[in-house]
Amino acid sequence: xxxxKMNNLLNIFKTLSDKNRLRILMILYEKELCVCEIQEIIQVxxxxxxxxxxxxxxxxxxxxxxxxxxxxxxxxxxxxxxxxREILFILPSWLKGEAEIEKDIEKVKNIKEVxxxxxx
Amino acid sequence: xxxxKMNNLLNIFKTLSDKNRLRILMILYEKELCVCEIQEIIQVxxxxxxxxxxxxxxxxxxxxxxxxxxxxxxxxxxxxxxxxREILFILPSWLKGEAEIEKDIEKVKNIKEVxxxxxx
DNA sequence: ACTTAATTTCGTTATTGAACGAAATGACAA
DNA sequence: TTGTCATTTCGTTCAATAACGAAATTAAGT
Numbered sequence: 001x002x003x004x005k006m007n008n009l010l011n012i013f014k015t016l017s018d019k020n021r022l023r024i025l026m027i028l029y030e031k032e033l034c035v036c037e038i039q040e041i042i043q044v045x046x047x048x049x050x051x052x053x054x055x056x057x058x059x060x061x062x063x064x065x066x067x068x069x070x071x072x073x074x075x076x077x078x079x080x081x082x083x084x085r086e087i088l089f090i091l092p093s094w095l096k097g098e099a100e101i102e103k104d105i106e107k108v109k110n111i112k113e114v115x116x117x118x119x120x
Numbered sequence: 121x122x123x124x125k126m127n128n129l130l131n132i133f134k135t136l137s138d139k140n141r142l143r144i145l146m147i148l149y150e151k152e153l154c155v156c157e158i159q160e161i162i163q164v165x166x167x168x169x170x171x172x173x174x175x176x177x178x179x180x181x182x183x184x185x186x187x188x189x190x191x192x193x194x195x196x197x198x199x200x201x202x203x204x205r206e207i208l209f210i211l212p213s214w215l216k217g218e219a220e221i222e223k224d225i226e227k228v229k230n231i232k233e234v235x236x237x238x239x240x
Numbered sequence: 241a242c243t244t245a246a247t248t249t250c251g252t253t254a255t256t257g258a259a260c261g262a263a264a265t266g267a268c269a270a
Numbered sequence: 271t272t273g274t275c276a277t278t279t280c281g282t283t284c285a286a287t288a289a290c291g292a293a294a295t296t297a298a299g300t
Contacts (some may be wrong), residue, residue: 004219005218006220010138013137014287035247036246044290046248050246050247051249063201070245070297080134083214095125098125101126154277164276165260165261166277167262167277167279168260170277171259172258173277176242188268190267191276191277
């Protein structure tokens with residue numbers, strides 16, 4: 001059963017109506033990251049990060065890739081619909097220069113190559 | 121005190137996260153309408169319509185024009201920021217063909233030229 | 241199998257937001 | 271100024287959602 005355009009669009013807007021989800025999207029534009037790395041940057045509990053990721057994923061914004069113990073998330077490459085594709089394309093331009101986002105991106109760059117979530 | 125890009129964008133997405141507000145926007149693309157005409161179409165109480173309109177207005181999506189006893193609302197012509205302008209431009213294409221929206225638009229076309237809110 | 245680490249799920253709490261009806265406000269006409 | 275109609279504001283109720291910690295799940299490595 002296919003969702004209506006209306007419900008799909010509402011789901012997209014609701015997904016984007018949370019600051020931490022926008023922050024997560026913006027850091028994923030920079031680099032594919034695992035849950036614990038995202039938690040390092042966003043600074044909420046791991047369960048909250050996981051919940052945000054599941055919301056972003058079910059709306060089609062991000063995709064996951066499992067590798068060993070880790071689950072990596074990246075911006076979606078396969079788009080399920082037009083609004084999603086167009087928003088993913090334009091979103092970074094809307095938040096460019098925002099101080100909080102720039103800080104997060106800076107943190108992404110300082111994340112070590114080898115994952116060391118528990119031995120941070 | 122200027123709002124941050126982040127808060128502005130969040131406000132835009134929150135404003136668009138409600139079905140009745142999307143319906144109101146879509147009928148206003150068709151034609152400038154007063155509060156009671158919008159109520160006729162959307163079918164919620166007048167106070168609820170008024171609340172939605174104030175939210176749409178404060179986010180910059182619509183503007184008002186007072187004429188006698190009536191307050192007419194139309195899609196904004198003066199944009200306060202980039203995301204707003206771009207979304208207002210593209211939104212109709214995202215909801216084109218949606219059954220519920222088409223029905224609302226049909227109702228707009230059948231609204232009489234002379235306003236007769238109380239003598240409907 | 242057993243332990244450890246990463247992630248998800250569950251149950252709870254606190255906040256936000258949509259809807260309603262009633263009361264208040266604003267504008268015009270008699 | 272009084273009455274009427276359009277709209278907004280206020281107070282309340284109910285549903286949705288973000289956050290947390292604890293428990294459950296999943297995947298290696300020993």
